[in-house]
Amino acid sequence: MGMLYYFHVKKLRQQDEAYHVVAIVQRGIHKETLRTVYLSELLGLSIDRPSNLYQLNLKDEKQKLLASPLIKSAEIMKLKPGTLVIEYIPRVPVAFLGDFSNTALDDEGFLIPFKPFFSPKKLPEIYLGTFGDEIRWGKPIEGKRGELAMRLFMFFSALCNDEGLVLKTIDVTRAEALSFGQRQIVLELEDSGDIWILRCSLENYETEIARFSVLRRHFRSLEGSDAKDSYRVIDLRIPQLAFLYNKTNR
Numbered sequence: 001m002g003m004l005y006y007f008h009v010k011k012l013r014q015q016d017e018a019y020h021v022v023a024i025v026q027r028g029i030h031k032e033t034l035r036t037v038y039l040s041e042l043l044g045l046s047i048d049r050p051s052n053l054y055q056l057n058l059k060d061e062k063q064k065l066l067a068s069p070l071i072k073s074a075e076i077m078k079l080k081p082g083t084l085v086i087e088y089i090p091r092v093p094v095a096f097l098g099d100f101s102n103t104a105l106d107d108e109g110f111l112i113p114f115k116p117f118f119s120p121k122k123l124p125e126i127y128l129g130t131f132g133d134e135i136r137w138g139k140p141i142e143g144k145r146g147e148l149a150m151r152l153f154m155f156f157s158a159l160c161n162d163e164g165l166v167l168k169t170i171d172v173t174r175a176e177a178l179s180f181g182q183r184q185i186v187l188e189l190e191d192s193g194d195i196w197i198l199r200c201s202l203e204n205y206e207t208e209i210a211r212f213s214v215l216r217r218h219f220r221s222l223e224g225s226d227a228k229d230s231y232r233v234i235d236l237r238i239p240q241l242a243f244l245y246n247k248t249n250r
Contacts, residue, residue, distance in 0.1 A: 020050040020082050027087040034070060034090055034117060042068055043084070053078050069112050069138030093118060095153060098125035098169070100135060109140040109150045126153065129173035145172050148185075148202070156187065159209065163216075166190040175202050184237060191216070197233040208236035215242060 024036050024045075042064050045051055058076050065074040065088060074088035091112050093104035104114045105126065128145050135141070141149065149172050160167045169188035177183040185205055187198040196216070200208045212234060219232070235243040 021045055021053055021056070021084055022050075022082040023084070025079070025083055025085045027085060028089065030090055030092065034088075038117070039065070039086060053080065053082055053084075056084075067138075069110070070117060072106075072110075093121065093123060094157075095124045095126050095170075097135075097141075098127045099129065103135070103137070105141070105150075105153075109146065111135060111137050111139060111141065113137055124153070124157075124167045125169050127169070127171040127173050145175060148172050148175055152185065152187075152205070155206070156189075156209075160189065163213070164191075165196075168195075195231045197231075199233070199235040199237060201237040204239070211236055211242060215244075 024039055026033055026036065026039070040046075043061055044064070056078070058078070061076050061084075062074055065071050065076065065086065070091050072089040072091050074086065077085040077087075079085050091106040091108075091110055093112060093114055094107050095105045096114070097103040097105055097111065102114050104112050104118075104123065106112060126149050128141065128149055140146070149170060152170050152172070153167075156167050156170065159165070166189065167187075168190055169186070171186040171188075174182050174184050174186075183202065185200045185202060187196075187200065189196040189198065196212075198209075198212055215234065231246070233245040
């Protein structure tokens with residue numbers, strides 16, 4: 001009798017308009033959250049076709065949220081009489097994928113759409129070259145160039161923070177070129193308004209960056225003199241050497 005009464009009450013509540021979902025409450029540690037309208041679209045909620053709180057399967061609703069390329073993890077709870085509480089971790093863009101429009105990367109290398117979900121930002125651009133059908137929102141970049149680009153991004157992001165530089169571009173489109181003369185990693189860094197273009201090798205870029213730091217300190221010692229340049233291209237691929245092209249402010 002107790003079970004029959006339970007199912008009877010449940011059926012009544014499933015048909016009761018008082019338990020229609022009328023609100024979504026977001027919880028999370030990130031300042032920049034997704035729009036509530038977007039979350040309701042993911043869950044298939046509509047004012048025209050209201051959903052009853054007791055008819056929703058939380059496991060199914062959670063999978064709908066996780067199907068979004070913008071959500072890393074999510075939990076969903078019911079709050080009577082008609083509220084869904086969603087706690088989630090969004091994927092936050094840390095760089096743009098320059099080969100494609102409106103495509104960004106998070107810190108795990110997952111591809112996500114940028115507009116209209118995030119406010120305008122100045123982020124580094126990563127160029128991988130042609131990838132064809134391997135590029136999908138919600139999927140990580142794969143292959144040697146993808147893994148290399150993310151490894152370089154993490155390395156140079158930390159370096160720029162320590163050195164007071166701004167990372168603008170990482171280009172690995174020629175990292176696997178057949179010709180040794182064309183094989184290179186190209187980096188663009190901003191240093192207090194000045195631009196550095198670095199050409200590094202695939203195998204020894206950490207050592208080459210150490211040589212660049214020495215050169216940078218030398219040029220910084222020339223600040224205020226006529227020898228200061230605003231644009232420099234440095235080829236560091238040959239050990240113990242650096243080929244420098246200067247474009248002055250004058």
